[in-house]
Amino acid sequence: MRGALRTGLVLAAAAGLAAAGLAAWNPLPLAEWLRDPRASFLTAEGWNPHPAPLLRPRPAPLSAMAQLGKKIFADTSLSSSRRLSCAACHEPQTAYGPGGALPAMFGGPALTRQGVRAVPSLMYLERQPGFSIGPDNPEDEAVNLSATAMRSRDAPRAGKTVNSADGAAGLVPQGGLFWDGRADTLQNQALIPLLSPFEMDGGSIAEIAAKLHRAPYVEAFVQLFGPSVFADPQNTVAEAMFAVARYQIEDIDFHPYTSKFDFWLEGKARMSPAELRGFLAFNDPRKGNCAACHLDRAGADGLPPLFTDHQFEALGVPRNTALAASRDPAYFDLGLCGPFRTDLKAMTQYCGFFKTPTLRNVARRRTFFHNGIYGALQQVLDFYDFRDSSPQRIYPHTGHGAPDIYNDLPPRYRSNVDRLDGPFGVKPGAAPAMDAEDMRDIIAFLGTLNDGYRLPGGT
Ligand code: HEC
Numbered sequence: 050m051r052g053a054l055r056t057g058l059v060l061a062a063a064a065g066l067a068a069a070g071l072a073a074w075n076p077l078p079l080a081e082w083l084r085d086p087r088a089s090f091l092t093a094e095g096w097n098p099h100p101a102p103l104l105r106p107r108p109a110p111l112s113a114m115a116q117l118g119k120k121i122f123a124d125t126s127l128s129s130s131r132r133l134s135c136a137a138c139h140e141p142q143t144a145y146g147p148g149g150a151l152p153a154m155f156g157g158p159a160l161t162r163q164g165v166r167a168v169p170s171l172m173y174l175e176r177q178p179g180f181s182i183g184p185d186n187p188e189d190e191a192v193n194l195s196a197t198a199m200r201s202r203d204a205p206r207a208g209k210t211v212n213s214a215d216g217a218a219g220l221v222p223q224g225g226l227f228w229d230g231r232a233d234t235l236q237n238q239a240l241i242p243l244l245s246p247f248e249m250d251g252g253s254i255a256e257i258a259a260k261l262h263r264a265p266y267v268e269a270f271v272q273l274f275g276p277s278v279f280a281d282p283q284n285t286v287a288e289a290m291f292a293v294a295r296y297q298i299e300d301i302d303f304h305p306y307t308s309k310f311d312f313w314l315e316g317k318a319r320m321s322p323a324e325l326r327g328f329l330a331f332n333d334p335r336k337g338n339c340a341a342c343h344l345d346r347a348g349a350d351g352l353p354p355l356f357t358d359h360q361f362e363a364l365g366v367p368r369n370t371a372l373a374a375s376r377d378p379a380y381f382d383l384g385l386c387g388p389f390r391t392d393l394k395a396m397t398q399y400c401g402f403f404k405t406p407t408l409r410n411v412a413r414r415r416t417f418f419h420n421g422i423y424g425a426l427q428q429v430l431d432f433y434d435f436r437d438s439s440p441q442r443i444y445p446h447t448g449h450g451a452p453d454i455y456n457d458l459p460p461r462y463r464s465n466v467d468r469l470d471g472p473f474g475v476k477p478g479a480a481p482a483m484d485a486e487d488m489r490d491i492i493a494f495l496g497t498l499n500d501g502y503r504l505p506g507g508t
């Protein structure tokens with residue numbers, strides 16, 4: 050399903066980031082690299098043999114709107130507990146993801162209501178396309194969701210391999226915000242945590258508007274939106290969320306592209322042997338095959354890779370019994386087909402599908418996957434490696450000693466789980482796709498995706 054990234058940008062145009070449009074998929078000659086006579090030199094020295102400059106957003110001072118948004122983002126007074134702001138869950142020091150190791154955060158008036166999903170990073174959403182279901186083809190904007198979803202129900206599932214540029218026909222859900230893609234713009238999205246009783250629990254729109262009226266930044270608010278902004282609470286809150294979205298779009302801190310890997314792509318940094326081996330295993334269809342979904346190639350126009358194809362997949366991660374919601378045996382988070390998203394409920398072929406997240410800064414996280422089931426990257430790698438080859442290592446046992454495979458999905462939806470794409474698809478008992486060293490190397494490589502790398506002797 051490798052195709053060009055879609056052009057239906059929600060966020061980037063406003064940011065002036067991607068005026069160039071998105072690049073066609075540029076299959077990188079990995080196999081060629083390995084045949085390259087310089088490959089041995091490459092492994093020894095760790096330089097990229099095909100460096101090319103990257104097109105990064107240029108840092109610019111924040112507009113008055115974005116500055117206001119930054120204040121709102123950090124304002125705890127908007128929550129009923131007066132202790133939660135956006136930044137409390139999306140901490141700037143940890144890539145705007147959770148600072149701790151909890152699988153989900155606590156919110157509500159006394160911070161006792163546990164959320165049901167892991168807090169994602171807010172970085173690199175500036176090129177996130179809007180939600181759609183359609184052929185993996187940027188020219189073809191599929192808009193009629195239920196009609197296209199209906200058609201896709203019986204379509205053969207296309208597999209994903211790192212270096213196959215074509216991809217079989219198939220209708221692919223992609224894009225949007227949240228693990229289930231249910232919000233399309235940062236502005237609409239921000240209202241959800243603000244109102245959610247499990248999160249900031251801000252109360253009614255009228256209450257939030259009243260809090261904004263009392264906020265220390267009220268003057269800036271009036272200056273930007275005019276004195277009548279408080280006349281209509283709906284409008285007040287919408288403008289506030291617009292400012293929060295501007296902040297996330299304008300502040301380079303959300304998308305700096307300053308990882309070691311970015312500099313390596315440009316020929317300015319070199320990888321250690323373990324990082325380089327990890328990069329190769331990450332790309333190798335017979336090993337990690339990670340890059341099939343977590344795209345790692347720069348676009349032809351120099352746009353840096355985002356380590357996601359923006360698509361949804363069902364990986365069948367195990368149920369997380371540390372989440373209070375899981376204590377109810379009837380509760381299932383089905384991602385695209387509910388419970389939070391409601392428009393695709395009948396599209397049961399998508400039950401269990403979650404958005405492929407970026408892997409940039411992933412090594413800064415301490416909780417992984419939509420339900421926060423894992424606390425370390427080694428556990429994530431074990432999941433990919435052993436889910437099919439040794440499921441007894443991944444899932445709890447049923448009464449009869451057999452593993453309860455895909456136990457976070459009702460049995461009727463378990464056939465939705467991806468068994469085609471490597472590193473999955475190995476027969477039980479067969480050798481897994483990666484060995485222990487491949488996994489260690491891939492973890493070392495993932496460490497090169499943290500932003501803020503300082504070039505030796507450079508800036
Ligand atoms: C109590 C913790 C908490 C607070 C407070 C919070 N969020 Fe979140 N945020 C989450 C969780 C959990 C998710 C994922 C929810 C889901 O997928 O259904 C999320 C998702 C998001 C996303 C989508 C990211 C993606 O990758 O799709 C954005 C954007 C976002 N939050 C911005 C904000 C803003 C802006 C605020 C303040 C108005 C805020 N959040 C407050 C926990 C929080």
Ligand code: HEC
Binds near residue numbers: 404
């Ligand atoms: C078929 C597509 C696909 C392949 C192949 C794939 N991933 Fe993923 N990855 C996903 C999806 C989808 C999720 C989110 C699943 C969920 O939360 O239920 C994910 C989540 C992750 C996460 C958790 C990120 C977070 O913020 O919680 C990590 C880490 C990760 N993948 C690494 C890898 C590595 C390493 C490989 C190769 C060994 C790999 N992935 C192969 C689709 C894929």
